[in-house]
Amino acid sequence: MNLIYNSEQYSVVEFGADDGRDALRFGGYEIMDKSGKREIFIGGTLARSFREEVENLIATEPSVEEIDDFLGKYDELMRQPVTLH
Numbered sequence: 001m002n003l004i005y006n007s008e009q010y011s012v013v014e015f016g017a018d019d020g021r022d023a024l025r026f027g028g029y030e031i032m033d034k035s036g037k038r039e040i041f042i043g044g045t046l047a048r049s050f051r052e053e054v055e056n057l058i059a060t061e062p063s064v065e066e067i068d069d070f071l072g073k074y075d076e077l078m079r080q081p082v083t084l085h
Contacts, residue, residue: 007064009034010071015043027051031074038078 005012015028028043029050042050057070 005067005071007068009068012071031071031078032082033071033075033078036075036078037082039080039082040074040078041080042074 002014002016003011004014011032011034013030013032015030028041028047030039030041032039053070057067060066062070
């Protein structure tokens with residue numbers, strides 16, 4: 001598990017690939033919307049696609065606002081409320 005992005009609005013944690021678990025075959029990502037107090041875990045082919053899009057975005061040397069706008073595309077998919085243990 002590796003925190004790869006953290007802003008006032010979003011945080012993204014990357015989980016390494018795990019051949020023993022189908023959902024993590026390509027690794028996985030947890031995206032958290034801090035103000036909305038919700039999150040999503042993406043794995044499988046969606047994780048692979050997310051990684052490719054992030055690599056393309058990083059190549060443009062984006063601002064924090066541009067990264068947050070990119071992550072905002074996942075807002076509608078976030079259904080899991082964030083809870084603290």
